[in-house]
Amino acid sequence: MSLDYDSQTAPTQTLDDVLDVIGRVRSAIETVIEGKRDSIDLALIVLLAEGHLLVEDVPGVGKTMLAKALGRSIDCSVRRLQFTPDLLPSDITGVSVYNQQSREFEFKPGGIFANIVVGDEINRASPKTQSALLEAMEERQISVDGTTYLLAPPFMVVATQNPIEMEGTYPLPEAQRDRFMARIEMGYPTPSAELDMLEHHGSSDPLQLLQPVTDAATVRGLVAAVKEVYVAPAVKEYVIQIVNATRSSRDLRLGASPRATLQLLRAARAHAALARRDYVTPDDIAYLATPVLAHRVLPSTDAQLARRSVGDIIATAVRSVAIPDRP
Known part of the structure; x- marks a missing residue:
């Protein structure tokens, strides 16, 4: 219903x-x-x-x-x-x-x-x-x-x-x-x-206009058009390796979930579409890794004591993964 x-x-x-x-x-x-x-x-x-x-x-x-x-x-x-x-x-x-x-x-x-x-x-x-x-x-x-x-x-x-x-x-x-x-x-x-x-905005509310x-x-x-954006097998493997890097990182006590893997790929399709491309590149994945993954993970005690931000930890995980060849 x-x-x-x-x-x-x-x-x-x-x-x-x-x-x-x-x-x-x-x-x-x-x-x-x-x-x-x-x-x-x-x-x-x-x-x-x-x-x-x-x-x-x-x-x-x-x-x-x-x-x-x-x-x-x-x-x-x-x-x-x-x-x-x-x-x-x-x-x-x-x-x-x-x-x-x-x-x-x-x-x-x-x-x-x-x-x-x-x-x-x-x-x-x-x-x-x-x-x-x-x-x-x-x-x-x-x-x-x-x-x-x-x-x-x-x-x-x-x-x-x-x-x-x-x-x-x-x-x-x-x-x-x-x-x-x-x-x-x-x-x-x-x-x-x-x-x-x-x-x-000082004298009027632009939201009303x-x-x-x-x-x-x-x-x-x-949304249906974005779903048709092509993702090469090598790029899919790249996504999985980045997410797995967060799960094995010593700076994180909770890595990204399988749901995060799926949503990172969906977001990358949308990002590619806005960039006038009908295919996803590793750059799309790397660009979106922090906004898509950072809020899902939990830093370790040592990382917190060292004042390492979650964004820096995600960026390190991305850099640790080899970039596949461009499609």
Whole structure:
């Protein structure tokens, strides 16, 4: 069973269509987010690869604005969930309510029933509430009271979180982090970008002026086109060797999962498509290794004492693997 599902077949799209549509989406988002092209591109890669995005940084740098701008640029259903300590799992998944007139239970959908779900400050909710997202993010369905409800594609969770050093935050469970395809950091804007922000955003809200530049059916077609990007056997072996390098690294007590292997390959297909290629190269894999793998692994005690960042450890693992010949 599905709710609000548009069963119309997605129109056939080509890689040229991917570049055209995603270019318009990028331009629309950049009217709201100044000077963050790399972060925007990674968000679009996750969208095309049917993944979920975790945006982590200190308050006030535009995490929620990026998530909202992505949702508004696509003419589809968007819902925002504000994660708080008192948020219940049923607020996310929905609940069955007894209708006295019909004498039957009726399902009231929760906030997860949307094409793009903006989870704001996800690590301010309890781990029990965070776990309500697990089934939806992996299987794209929700089970409530013995009934399964399918989530309409495209389905993407864009969650923001503050660093765990901030007050009132809970660390995300390993199973929750592993379901996010990529994690990005916004970072502070450059002085020139911050000046542009004051000039353009000081007296108006650009998010209110943002108009959709594509729709859900078109995005489904783009996703299907990206899946056709070719991956050579040698490149697949390269992905496996990089992931295995994280599992054998002395600096990590938890390496990347098999799900990470699959999602790294999916993201690489999207990255290749945005680079006007119908095949994946080792450079695509190496570029995406840190944003796709870093949030899934756990550094060892020695690495933490040596103040080695997870990004540096992943980069070392990538360098330790021989690059295969270009296709």
